[in-house]
Amino acid sequence: MEKYDVAIIGGGSAGLAALKRLSTLGKQAVLFEAGEKIGSKNISGGILYSKKPKKGKTHNVEDIYENFLTDKPYERRITKYVLHATSKDKVFSIDLTAAHEYEANFGCSVLMNKLNQWFLQQAQEAAEKQGGGIVSGVHVKDIRWEAGQTIVQTNELDEVAVKAIIAADGVNSEIAYMTGARQKFSPSQLYQGVKVVVKLPEGIMNERFSMGEDEGAAHLFAGDVTLDHIGGGFLYTNRDTLSVGAVYHLDSLLETPVEPYELVNALLRNPMVSDLIRDEVPVRGEIDKNLAKEEQMRIRFAVTKMIKTWTEMREAYHSKSERDRLVREGKYASPEEMEAQLSSIRDQMTTKYGMKFETDYVEAEYSAKLVPDGKRCRMERPYFKNILFSGDAAGRGIFVGPRIEGLNVGIDDAVRAADAVARALDKDNFDESYLGQYYSQSVGESPYTHDLKSIDKDYLKIFLDAAKDVPKDIINSKYGMVVKMMSSKTLRSFAVGFANILGYEKILPVIETVETYVKVPTELAERLGKSVSASYTPTIPSIAQRVAKLKFNDDSIPHIRVLKPTSEFMKKMTILCPTRCYLMEKNGVMIQHEGCVECGTCAEETEWSHPRGEKGINYQFG
């Protein structure tokens, strides 16, 4: 049997950071990723932060990857952060940029496929030097302890023996389930996030959001776009795409089920969002049915090709860096020449092929994922024997008011795990008391853990300052007292202190309610909001069309088995599955796993695992 020092399971941001760190420390580690390639199963909202907490130290992305700030594998630095309360066509906005910048070096929007590919390059090079590396398309199916060895079994390769394992296999951590390190997270501990990536040429985006090349905007939404659920919507600017998504408490969705994509659709239909994502879209003209079949076919192909050429060229033209590159490489003499060619193609499309250009939006990818609410579900002891759990696998997502962080938490955890493992390797001691407990303590000391346990009164103040124009009478009697108390400095200190003693978890049900996410914002928008009108109605694709656009490598063996086809929970899956994999049949619900994006929404009452290596969903943006 082959032997390696460390196995890292899962090639997301956490797993890759662990590999990079271990390799930098001169340790040998092999990372197993189930997806066809690194990044193919990862999605995020997403914003990646770099933090500078007042107390303690976080391991930030730029500390682990020296080239992060020069290579810029991210999309945009988020320089504007706004919360919008919505009600029909009315929007009331609160600038929360100060909250976004609180204790932060920076926060940047990211697309996981691209970002993790970059992490891969950095980590792989370092790992190879230590005799380790990355193996993708491999699904770990079992771990066992035998004769003092830890043996990792996969569906694809021969078994290997390792000394320690870092499990970074995400919110639906199979490693956690198979070892019994923790229970599956329950709906009350989870959020379900659904996102669409919308295309928009770079230059047009810069103009529309009034931002420069390395500036970006993040918009959060609450109010009627929630369709009365606890959670909210977001819109982040990437380089030449937008991430538009909805994140909701899973138990809130279970209480009053609504199709997850309808929550995104509600956001897309909001006039403000519609207007932000609008673009010019070519529409095919009717082809004369009287023409010969071959001629009809030829026209269809020609039109397809023209749309492709026009779209690609337009994207390049509206990107300063691409435009400069094409001119530098001599493809075009000048930007003006590009513009002229672009408009000549456009003319041809309209005059020769009867095409029209309409205002609409362009959706590129639909995705879904579960997000652990770290306040409620973080593992108190994130280890089991010689396995350390990091990031989503350990349930460590931060949701505090408008503060949403996961990637940086995972990276910080992973570095702590790598350091703990390196220390254990040096002493050749992998006992729980030496490895696991040390890691657990290190994670406990992380500023992120602190933020998950208690309210930060300074952060709260920023939030309250931003909302100071909100008329007090909107916040009804239930909150009036609280707000009044929180607005006064001395009382706030006292109240926060009291709340923290009482226990953060205990007061969450009072804060995270329909009242705060839906009613108050809706009323705010109605009374104070500005009317916004969109110049068009977006053509929103059906869920079938969205799924059809995704790339899958179907596994012939189902990876999900329904256990209780007639349970109330499973019946709700016919609505809550983001890709409509569940159908109601005579004998209860039935799953069609072909369109499964492996989000894990149904995991609670199913036998759930990821598909075998290389199989399943293969995201292109992430």
Add this chain to the structure above:
Amino acid sequence: MDAINVAVIVKLEPDFSEGNVSYNPDGTLNRAETKNILGPHSAIAVNAAFYAKVKHGARISIGTMGPPVAESMLQYSQLISDADELYLYSDRIFAGADTLATAEVLKSGILKMQGKMDIVFSGHRASDGETGQTGPQTAWKLGMTFLGNVIDYEIDPESRTIRAKRLVRLQGIYDVVEEVEAPLPVFIAIDPSYKPKFNTVSQRLAYEKYQKEARHRAQDFKQYFKLFNAAQIEADPKLIGISGSPTIVYKVERIPKGKATRQAEIIDGSDQEQIRKIVAKMRQSLSTMVIK
């Protein structure tokens, strides 16, 4: 223990994949319009050589007889195999060669490659010629043990032997897999069904490493590339080109088209209507079927 040296002989062939191939009005191949690529069987042979690299760190030399444009095919071969040496045997007097004259050039070329070859791989056949003779003839000229239809192989670098599985097609009856062991060197014509398997973590890591190296090398492939003419490989002029070819293709006839017996019907309408019509059709034909 000496390193394993493997060679691959490959062929530049028209790209027969859909959309890339172009025909003359009389139905023959329009060679000028059709792009040329690494033949699909040659690609399998290159993959088989790459397996030896991943498992044993073998040195790979790839050779081809062809026009100067074949260099881009060699570049592609390097990209998929991380080849250490690329050889193009190109000379006007090679023109008109049949399989035997081609084998003569390849034999002379292989003898000019760096190092003594332990294994020479060839594809099963070409997709344009389809004779499947060049490989065996080259083996014969080199005086090497020939193993055809190989679907799997393992090298023992210690004893310098090879164990290979051969797919023997007993036409019309059944297929058998024959396992043979032979001392190196051998000549292998790889079967189209060959698929390399990398079952261990170390192989997968080596695979990644060589793939990455291959991307670097292929970007700068000229550094690994050698162009030889007839004189440089010391090929006997009597045995190459037209004069070395005992066979000649004097006519290619089209295979007459069989009469189609299937009937096609185009169904129009909205998606809903189309599905309804198709289901109705299926019902109809199923009702006439007797299910035993």
